Amino acid sequence: MSLLTKVMPSFDGVAAGQTATAKLPIGxxxxxxxxxxxxxxxxxxxxxxxxxxxxxxxxxxEASKLDSILQFEGQAAAGGVITIPVGDRFGCLTRDGREFTxxxxxxxxxxxxxTSIHIExxxxxxxxxxxxxxxxxxxxPDFSGLIKHVREFNYNPTAAGxxxxxxxxxxxxxxxxxxxxxxxxxxxxxxxxxxxxxxTAAQNNKIQNDGVRVSQAGYFIVDFTEDGYxxxxxVTAGIHDLRVKLTMSGAGAVPLTLESIxxxxx
Numbered sequence: 716m717s718l719l720t721k722v723m724p725s726f727d728g729v730a731a732g733q734t735a736t737a738k739l740p741i742g743x744x745x746x747x748x749x750x751x752x753x754x755x756x757x758x759x760x761x762x763x764x765x766x767x768x769x770x771x772x773x774x775x776x777e778a779s780k781l782d783s784i785l786q787f788e789g790q791a792a793a794g795g796v797i798t799i800p801v802g803d804r805f806g807c808l809t810r811d812g813r814e815f816t817x818x819x820x821x822x823x824x825x826x827x828x829x830t831s832i833h834i835e836x837x838x839x840x841x842x843x844x845x846x847x848x849x850x851x852x853x854x855x856p857d858f859s860g861l862i863k864h865v866r867e868f869n870y871n872p873t874a875a876g877x878x879x880x881x882x883x884x885x886x887x888x889x890x891x892x893x894x895x896x897x898x899x900x901x902x903x904x905x906x907x908x909x910x911x912x913x914x915t916a917a918q919n920n921k922i923q924n925d926g927v928r929v930s931q932a933g934y935f936i937v938d939f940t941e942d943g944y945x946x947x948x949x950v951t952a953g954i955h956d957l958r959v960k961l962t963m964s965g966a967g968a969v970p971l972t973l974e975s976i977x978x979x980x981x
Contacts, residue, residue: 732840819857887975901962
């Protein structure tokens with residue numbers, strides 16, 4: 716059955732320098748949201764957050780960065796409308812793989828029920844006359860199951876050379892590690908001392924562009940589902956050491972967006 720498309724409740728607090736909030740109804744499953752915007756550029760939508768049961772479960776710093784990630788997954792660039800991928804994982808080759816992480820609500824006896832969903836949008840103080848609205852793509856009620864989490868981390872290598880990251884939280888299944896820096900020229904990922912990923916930027920772009928992804932300038936994206944198979948995430952539960960080694964061409968901030976899968980309470 717094709718997905719439903721429904722208009723969502725209006726945002727409250729839509730104003731320059733403020734946080735706009737929309738409360739979404741419970742009862743159906745959410746696959747994605749489409750945010751229509753005017754009176755603000757993508758860069759002036761400073762942060763978008765998905766809040767489930769009172770806790771932030773997805774955090775997208777800068778809508779323009781989210782747009783680049785969506786283009787990496789094969790979507791068209793935003794132009795007055797941008798997708799907020801709250802549930803589905805775009806670019807997966809099977810429907811089950813894509814919709815596995817939808818936000819199921821409305822089922823009786825759900826062991827981990829979703830009881831509230833809010834979308835928050837931080838609007839830049841320089842925006843003028845901002846107007847935003849949402850529609851949702853939905854399907855029948857379902858259990859919450861495993862959902863997509865999006866977390867943001869910031870690192871600041873102070874020189875060219877190797878930079879180690881050893882403090883990423885373990886437990887989730889990792890889908891993507893998105894490094895927003897043109898200075899990252901190579902990435903190595905180790906689990907318990909074993910290398911599970913090692914590529915230069917050129918190698919990474921080649922492999923992904925030959926498949927179902929579209930590399931983006933200024934990003935190094937480690938995508939464990941890059942071949943389109945939703946079951947191929949990197950399991951981090953039960954490991955004692957997770958280490959990411961970046962090779963840097965120079966100093967500078969390296970924001971990391973981590974997309975992973977876990978239950979709604981994790």
